[in-house]
Amino acid sequence: MDDTTAGPSGTPARAHRAGEAAAAAPDTAGPDATGPRATGPRAGGPDATGTGARNPGAHSPEAAGRGAPVGRRVVLGMLGLGAVGVAVGGAVQGKIDNVLASVSAEDPTGVTGLLPGGGGFRFYSVSDSIPHRGEADYRLTVGGLVDKPATYTLADLRALPQTRLVRDVQCVTGWRVPKTAFSGVLLSTLLEHAGVQRKGVALRFNCFDGVYTESLTLGQARRPDMLVALTMNDKPVTAAHGGPVRLYAAPMYFYKSAKWLSGIVVTDEVQPGYWEHYGYDVDGWVGKSNGRNDDPTS
Amino acid sequence: MTWTDGSASRMAAMMTRLHESRAVTGVRRFTRAESWVHRSLTAIMGVCAFTAACLYFPPLAEIVGRRRLVVTVHEWSGIALPVPILAGLVSRAFRADAGRLGRFFPHDWRWLRAAARTRRREPALAGKFNAGQKLYAAFTVGAVLVMIGTGLIMWFPRLSPLFWRTGATFVHDWLALAVGLVIAGHVWFAAKDPEARRGLRTGYVPRWWAREEHPLWQAEPPEPEKEPSEP
Numbered sequence: 001m002d003d004t005t006a007g008p009s010g011t012p013a014r015a016h017r018a019g020e021a022a023a024a025a026p027d028t029a030g031p032d033a034t035g036p037r038a039t040g041p042r043a044g045g046p047d048a049t050g051t052g053a054r055n056p057g058a059h060s061p062e063a064a065g066r067g068a069p070v071g072r073r074v075v076l077g078m079l080g081l082g083a084v085g086v087a088v089g090g091a092v093q094g095k096i097d098n099v100l101a102s103v104s105a106e107d108p109t110g111v112t113g114l115l116p117g118g119g120g121f122r123f124y125s126v127s128d129s130i131p132h133r134g135e136a137d138y139r140l141t142v143g144g145l146v147d148k149p150a151t152y153t154l155a156d157l158r159a160l161p162q163t164r165l166v167r168d169v170q171c172v173t174g175w176r177v178p179k180t181a182f183s184g185v186l187l188s189t190l191l192e193h194a195g196v197q198r199k200g201v202a203l204r205f206n207c208f209d210g211v212y213t214e215s216l217t218l219g220q221a222r223r224p225d226m227l228v229a230l231t232m233n234d235k236p237v238t239a240a241h242g243g244p245v246r247l248y249a250a251p252m253y254f255y256k257s258a259k260w261l262s263g264i265v266v267t268d269e270v271q272p273g274y275w276e277h278y279g280y281d282v283d284g285w286v287g288k289s290n291g292r293n294d295d296p297t298s
Numbered sequence: 299m300t301w302t303d304g305s306a307s308r309m310a311a312m313m314t315r316l317h318e319s320r321a322v323t324g325v326r327r328f329t330r331a332e333s334w335v336h337r338s339l340t341a342i343m344g345v346c347a348f349t350a351a352c353l354y355f356p357p358l359a360e361i362v363g364r365r366r367l368v369v370t371v372h373e374w375s376g377i378a379l380p381v382p383i384l385a386g387l388v389s390r391a392f393r394a395d396a397g398r399l400g401r402f403f404p405h406d407w408r409w410l411r412a413a414a415r416t417r418r419r420e421p422a423l424a425g426k427f428n429a430g431q432k433l434y435a436a437f438t439v440g441a442v443l444v445m446i447g448t449g450l451i452m453w454f455p456r457l458s459p460l461f462w463r464t465g466a467t468f469v470h471d472w473l474a475l476a477v478g479l480v481i482a483g484h485v486w487f488a489a490k491d492p493e494a495r496r497g498l499r500t501g502y503v504p505r506w507w508a509r510e511e512h513p514l515w516q517a518e519p520p521e522p523e524k525e526p527s528e529p
Contacts, residue, residue, distance in 0.1 A: 067406075068401060069400060071401065071439070078440030079443060089466070090468065093467070124359070125360070174467055
């Protein structure tokens with residue numbers, strides 16, 4: 001398509017009919033003959049200067065009068081690009097992640113953190129606001145099928161042996177944050193102190209956002225990479241990240257690492273957690289569940 | 299009954315006056331059906347974009363929370379985006395304008411070249427819609443379809459392999475950014491042109507505005523079905 005094709009008003013008669021047709025309702029006046037075309041030098045401008053009027057005989061499909069179906073081409077082109085993007089997206093995003101990681105390391109504005117793949121942690125919460133508890137009002141209860149139910153304050157938890165783990169964090173939605181440090185009390189330590197009864201099979205985790213729940217089997221919970229975490233990257237876990245105390249289930253997708261942990265209940269069966277009611281796997285091993293094949297994190 | 303009749307006729311008289319005054323001062327640009335298509339599409343797109351932002355930007359996510367609800371609203375508003383457009387196809391005026399938006403004429407290519415060269419709109423080269431508006435419309439349709447396609451892949455993760463889902467997430471995320479920027483431009487242009495906004499609100503635009511901004515409006519070949527009988 002170029003200037004040599006016939007202009008839209010190649011013939012005055014057609015232009016005139018078109019002008020009337022442009023008025024959608026017959027009872028309203030369109031920009032009629034006394035309107036744009038007849039008044040003002042501008043109206044005549046494009047046709048006077050454009051080559052369309054000079055060369056009305058040139059033929060292309062568009063010259064037939066309906067124009068080029070550019071809209072359709074754009075839409076089809078975008079659909080094609082979208083399909084290509086789906087096909088190569090994984091590889092491309094991987095490269096972008098690497099670039100963004102190095103850029104955002106030196107980006108004081110944090111703008112790169114807003115780009116896809118550029119931001120490390122994303123904030124996910126199913127409750128209506130970020131709950132806050134601190135030194136004075138935080139309590140962790142351990143109960144259910146145990147011999148010695150207990151309630152821990154933050155100070156109590158800090159007084160127990162601390163374990164520090166540095167692993168990648170992998171979200172089931174795809175993002176991964178490399179080399180994140182968590183430290184806190186091993187779940188197995190708390191279970192030992194509580195004395196799990198013979199009937200106990202699994203753990204249910206309650207959260208003080210009042211909504212979220214999670215679960216682990218006793219076998220999973222006793223692994224040496226299952227933490228009740230007090231710090232993240234060597235600072236107290238912030239409220240947005242689930243502080244002051246969150247679960248850190250290192251070998252599993254991050255939805256298993258319940259934020260705002262307030263209760264551990266030993267149960268006689270696995271009670272699926274919040275997202276697991278909506279189709280997520282109860283046994284959320286990284287790379288071996290939820291139909292994903294990410295590299296293991298632990 | 300008399301009261302009803304009286305008020306109805308008063309209303310009719312008022313509408314006639316309103317109609318006449320607009321017919322005298324303005325040019326019909328959009329029908330009510332078209333205004334409603336735009337209005338409902340705006341509302342649904344607003345919900346869809348806002349929930350997207352709440353899922354995506356950590357500061358907003360922290361304020362809003364309620365992730366499952368937000369996800370549900372986002373999914374359903376996204377899937378509902380084509381509804382106003384499909385419903386609009388019932389309207390002949392909407393179909394005609396969709397046809398106008400979808401087709402390029404020589405002046406549209408010149409408009410694009412001028413815009414690329416001077417970074418300005420050249421109103422003299424605009425029909426009822428200028429080339430930028432035509433591209434915007436096509437982009438919107440394409441983007442909605444691609445977003446729905448990739449969104450469905452993520453909505454029902456069990457139906458597709460991980461490979462697709464990663465790719466779909468890639469397309470969905472980056473296209474979302476592009477859509478955000480393009481919509482911001484759309485709103486920016488609208489904000490600068492009260493007459494264009496009035497055209498969508500009331501259906502009418504002033505004659506001078508049509509003359510200045512869309513001088514080729516009447517020069518565009520009509521849809522065949524819109525060919526009026528010659529007087």
